[in-house]
Amino acid sequence: MQEFPQAKFCLECGFPALLPEKTEIKGSRGTYQITGLFGSRGMGRLYSGRQMADSQSVVIKEYLLPSRSFNADEARQRQDTFLRVAGVSPADGRNQDFRLISPWEVIADPQQKRCYTISQGNLESSQTLSQYLIEKGAMRASQVREVLNQALQTLQFLHTQKLRFPSGQVQQGIVHANVNLNSLLIVQNDLQYFVIYFCDLAIWERLFEPPTFAQALTPDPQQDLEELGRVAFYLWVGKSVDPASNQPLDPRNEQLWPKTSLDLKQFIYRLMGIETPFESAETARLALLQFPLENQITSFTKVVPEEEKEKCFRTPLILVILLGIITLLSLGGIIWYFLGRGGVQEEDFAEFNQLVPSFTDVNGVPSGVFTYTGETEGTWSVVLKVRPTSELTFAQLLNTPKPDANAQFNYQPVSSADIQMKSEPIEEVKKGQAQFAMTSLVDNLSNDLAEKQIAYDGLLVFVAFSKKDANLPKVLNGQITLDQLRQIYTGQITNWQQLGGPNLPMKPFAPTEPEAVREFEKIVLKDDPQKIAQYKAIVTTQATELTQQQIITAFDTGQAGIISYGILSKTWNQCAGYPLALVNDDKPPSQALFRLNGQPITPSDNICDKDNRLDVKSFTTGSYPLSYPLAVVYPHNNSLPPAGAKFAEMLTTRQGQCLITKVGLVPLQPIPDKYLNSYDCK
Numbered sequence: 001m002q003e004f005p006q007a008k009f010c011l012e013c014g015f016p017a018l019l020p021e022k023t024e025i026k027g028s029r030g031t032y033q034i035t036g037l038f039g040s041r042g043m044g045r046l047y048s049g050r051q052m053a054d055s056q057s058v059v060i061k062e063y064l065l066p067s068r069s070f071n072a073d074e075a076r077q078r079q080d081t082f083l084r085v086a087g088v089s090p091a092d093g094r095n096q097d098f099r100l101i102s103p104w105e106v107i108a109d110p111q112q113k114r115c116y117t118i119s120q121g122n123l124e125s126s127q128t129l130s131q132y133l134i135e136k137g138a139m140r141a142s143q144v145r146e147v148l149n150q151a152l153q154t155l156q157f158l159h160t161q162k163l164r165f166p167s168g169q170v171q172q173g174i175v176h177a178n179v180n181l182n183s184l185l186i187v188q189n190d191l192q193y194f195v196i197y198f199c200d201l202a203i204w205e206r207l208f209e210p211p212t213f214a215q216a217l218t219p220d221p222q223q224d225l226e227e228l229g230r231v232a233f234y235l236w237v238g239k240s241v242d243p244a245s246n247q248p249l250d251p252r253n254e255q256l257w258p259k260t261s262l263d264l265k266q267f268i269y270r271l272m273g274i275e276t277p278f279e280s281a282e283t284a285r286l287a288l289l290q291f292p293l294e295n296q297i298t299s300f301t302k303v304v305p306e307e308e309k310e311k312c313f314r315t316p317l318i319l320v321i322l323l324g325i326i327t328l329l330s331l332g333g334i335i336w337y338f339l340g341r342g343g344v345q346e347e348d349f350a351e352f353n354q355l356v357p358s359f360t361d362v363n364g365v366p367s368g369v370f371t372y373t374g375e376t377e378g379t380w381s382v383v384l385k386v387r388p389t390s391e392l393t394f395a396q397l398l399n400t401p402k403p404d405a406n407a408q409f410n411y412q413p414v415s416s417a418d419i420q421m422k423s424e425p426i427e428e429v430k431k432g433q434a435q436f437a438m439t440s441l442v443d444n445l446s447n448d449l450a451e452k453q454i455a456y457d458g459l460l461v462f463v464a465f466s467k468k469d470a471n472l473p474k475v476l477n478g479q480i481t482l483d484q485l486r487q488i489y490t491g492q493i494t495n496w497q498q499l500g501g502p503n504l505p506m507k508p509f510a511p512t513e514p515e516a517v518r519e520f521e522k523i524v525l526k527d528d529p530q531k532i533a534q535y536k537a538i539v540t541t542q543a544t545e546l547t548q549q550q551i552i553t554a555f556d557t558g559q560a561g562i563i564s565y566g567i568l569s570k571t572w573n574q575c576a577g578y579p580l581a582l583v584n585d586d587k588p589p590s591q592a593l594f595r596l597n598g599q600p601i602t603p604s605d606n607i608c609d610k611d612n613r614l615d616v617k618s619f620t621t622g623s624y625p626l627s628y629p630l631a632v633v634y635p636h637n638n639s640l641p642p643a644g645a646k647f648a649e650m651l652t653t654r655q656g657q658c659l660i661t662k663v664g665l666v667p668l669q670p671i672p673d674k675y676l677n678s679y680d681c682k
Contacts, residue, residue, distance in 0.1 A: 054364040059124040069210035079108035084167035086204040091162035098157040130181035138238025141261040152285035175219040177202035179227035229271030358655040365405035366641035373434040380438035388662035419514040436634035436644030452648040456619040456666035458627040462577030473603035479581040490534040509564035510539040569664030575608035
């Protein structure tokens with residue numbers, strides 16, 4: 001490359017050369033230009049790049065199918081397979097972050113016998129755990145434990161959830177089968193907390209191993225656990241290879257292991273299958289979270305050599321007292337850390353800290369006047385009226401979010417006659433009447449439309465506190481199952497006595513927002529036509545025409561037996577009705593509303609004191625079953641100004657996510673209090 005910058009292959013061995021800067025790669029979602037080389041990882045090369053339409057940063061991974069290793073048929077078959085399997089996403093359409101880097105676009109170039117994955121942003125260029133070991137050496141036991149905690153959570157998701165491939169094929173669970181120090185990335189913030197991401201799944205990574213070296217894939221979740229155990233062993237020891245023999249370290253060599261935290265050592269042994277293996281990633285993670293506290297303390301303390309112990313007895317009394325106080329404070333901090341894991345931790349802010357700071361920092365916003373739309377009674381129409389800052393409504397803030405770009409965004413909502421059949425906002429975008437739409441109905445979008453999630457929305461189910469109802473929240477233990485909810489809204493349960501409550505007729509109410517009703521039909525009623533018909537008959541007779549405020553007034557006036565549901569922005573910050581935790585199948589109850597101390601609300605809490613917040617983790621992990629994404633939907637057409645894409649990009653800045661939180665939606669990641677406490681999200 002130094003001698004012949006435009007060389008396509010090595011003149012000596014014939015191996016494909018590096019891609020020079022300014023090389024353009026064309027895909028179905030856009031054209032990308034190489035701007036530099038990061039290096040290699042796994043079976044490919046990593047380049048920095050940009051999307052030429054809007055200059056958005058991307059990471060490009062190049063895979064090679066050189067003629068010396070693959071004949072024409074083998075290369076073509078691998079490219080075809082690559083296009084079908086390179087990337088996975090939740091089959092239910094949720095844009096939840098389970099810390100797996102999945103390509104934004106995959107491209108196969110039959111002329112050059114190369115394949116590419118395109119990832120938006122710079123996350124895929126993050127440091128691998130292999131690079132971390134070289135730079136910083138061994139991790140402490142507490143750090144290894146946190147790596148395992150996050151990694152097992154991701155593997156649990158991969159192994160158990162329904163996932164969709166680019167081909168459209170849906171599969172119940174997938175095995176990573178390529179877990180190693182190079183396929184795990186570590187993202188750190190300034191406070192040295194970290195987030196672990198998986199990349200390079202074997203199902204597409206190993207397509208590029210030469211046939212003479214490739215091994216048959218054996219999709220076994222136990223393999224992922226064993227490989228993760230080996231990764232943890234290397235991280236704790238501080239290296240993966242014996243310098244003398246140049247062979248991988250043997251975990252059965254007792255001399256290699258640190259002398260602290262024997263429980264962690266035994267746990268890693270079980271992961272690797274050296275001792276009784278775990279049944280699944282879920283059981284392994286549960287065991288990890290139940291570690292005795294004293295074994296975690298050893299990870300933070302220093303071992304005192306025997307010859308120094310005598311000196312301790314000669315320590316002045318005042319110093320002993322001070323040391324005792326410090327020890328108690330440290331112990332209290334550690335107990336708070338491990339017992340308070342249900343709340344938001346500092347490492348959870350890593351993603352937020354990496355966001356572009358504000359609207360003014362978004363490049364490529366086109367000039368002009370752009371019309372966008374949403375449902376007249378939808379969530380976006382509601383939140384635009386909220387005043388998240390001291391002076392302006394959300395609508396006013398978003399009308400000219402970046403004045404220097406001379407871009408004006410005008411909102412014109414429309415109503416859908418039958419949103420189950422057709423979403424009118426999306427139809428407006430298809431017809432060119434609007435540049436983009438704000439909607440939660442992003443399932444089954446046609447190929448000519450693109451979508452970018454900007455927040456989470458959801459439904460709360462609530463009942464009254466009224467004494468006349470014998471305090472329904474306490475009778476229900478603060479929760480209800482989706483199956484019970486389904487039976488209530490289809491007329492199978494008609495009296496609270498059937499759920500262990502008082503002899504009191506039920507009055508199921510429903511909101512008027514079409515998107516809310518559609519999501520309820522999809523999630524709770526499972527799109528069953530018969531159940532939807534029963535639902536419509538029930539809520540029609542129970543005053544569907546009531547507005548949300550009238551329903552809340554009904555709670556306040558003590559009308560007995562009411563149960564209702566509604567969108568977050570209208571219901572989360574009221575206290576006339578108690579929001580119930582939801583139970584989906586055999587999963588634990590999930591509450592959307594948490595107290596400021598990080599604990600879920602209970603029927604004993606005074607939620608009228610306003611010390612409540614929406615729990616971001618319940619939505620981002622998908623554990624709250626009545627959550628769903630809110631997205632910008634825009635034409636998939638590079639010849640048009642990128643108004644929708646840039647509007648979404650501004651809403652996913654730190655400023656945008658902060659404002660979204662203040663209007664009653666759930667951000668894409670936890671936000672530090674210092675941003676939320678700034679009234680104007682500065």
